[in-house]
Amino acid sequence: MLIEARGVKVRIGSRTVFDNVAVTCESGQMTALIGPSGCGKTTLLHCLGLLQQPTRGQVRIDGVETTGWRDSARRKFWRHHAAFVQQDYGVIDDETVGFNATMQMSILGRRLPADQRRLDMALERTGLPGRSAELAAHLSGGEKQRLAIARAIYKSADVLFADEPTASLDPDNREHVTALLRQLADSGTTVIIATHDERLATACDKTHDLASPPNGTGTASAG
Numbered sequence: 001m002l003i004e005a006r007g008v009k010v011r012i013g014s015r016t017v018f019d020n021v022a023v024t025c026e027s028g029q030m031t032a033l034i035g036p037s038g039c040g041k042t043t044l045l046h047c048l049g050l051l052q053q054p055t056r057g058q059v060r061i062d063g064v065e066t067t068g069w070r071d072s073a074r075r076k077f078w079r080h081h082a083a084f085v086q087q088d089y090g091v092i093d094d095e096t097v098g099f100n101a102t103m104q105m106s107i108l109g110r111r112l113p114a115d116q117r118r119l120d121m122a123l124e125r126t127g128l129p130g131r132s133a134e135l136a137a138h139l140s141g142g143e144k145q146r147l148a149i150a151r152a153i154y155k156s157a158d159v160l161f162a163d164e165p166t167a168s169l170d171p172d173n174r175e176h177v178t179a180l181l182r183q184l185a186d187s188g189t190t191v192i193i194a195t196h197d198e199r200l201a202t203a204c205d206k207t208h209d210l211a212s213p214p215n216g217t218g219t220a221s222a223g
């Protein structure tokens with residue numbers, strides 16, 4: 001799935017966080033949004049993930065301009081195509097590992113049976129085999145982050161938005177999470193990451209530095 005920002009500006013109150021941002025995030029690639037604290041990495045990630053409306057400019061998904069989309073169209077995108085990984089893991093502590101990975105509920109809030117084979121594969125790939133019935137609260141930070149990625153694998157997400165996914169992790173788990181993100185990209189997912197982690201940024205195919213002036217080409221620089 002192709003995710004693009006064109007001429008994107010975000011103004012919060014009287015402050016322009018960034019202006020004229022152009023970035024292209026392609027299927028099968030990891031794109032890192034980098035820059036100093038406060039430059040707007042998370043804000044841009046939220047714009048690309050349709051969680052926040054830019055003040056000006058376009059966010060396009062597979063070439064379709066989205067800024068005029070209704071809530072229902074955005075919800076459809078989140079439900080069917082996107083997965084989100086947060087620095088604080090974003091897992092529901094008082095639910096099981098299995099439920100956290102599948103998040104399968106009917107529109108009436110009733111749980112739906114999981115696809116067990118797919119769940120086992122997602123937990124296996126993220127180093128959590130056989131832990132489906134455990135309470136997520138019992139997992140370590142690194143395990144919770146891998147569980148958040150298991151959710152994207154289970155869902156076969158077309159695009160993964162990750163906000164500082166390695167920031168709270170020890171070096172081993174940082175490496176493990178970086179490798180998992182790489183594998184997701186290699187399997188065709190568009191992976192977009194806001195990060196301070198230089199090693200993670202280096203593992204990406206492209207970096208877009210929000211502190212640099214727009215390059216005018218509309219494409220993030222190779223990194």
Ligand SMILES: Nc1ncnc2c1ncn2[C@@H]1O[C@H](COP(=O)(O)OP(=O)(O)OP(=O)(O)O)[C@@H](O)[C@H]1O
Nearest residue numbers: 012017035036037038039040041042043044194196
């Ligand atoms: N809801 C909000 N209300 C007011 N200011 C906000 C809001 N969201 C973001 N900002 C401001 O926008 C700027 C960019 O924030 P953002 O979190 O996107 O930066 P960042 O580059 O991700 O920072 P960090 O690396 O420290 O996480 C900051 O100055 C922040 O205070």
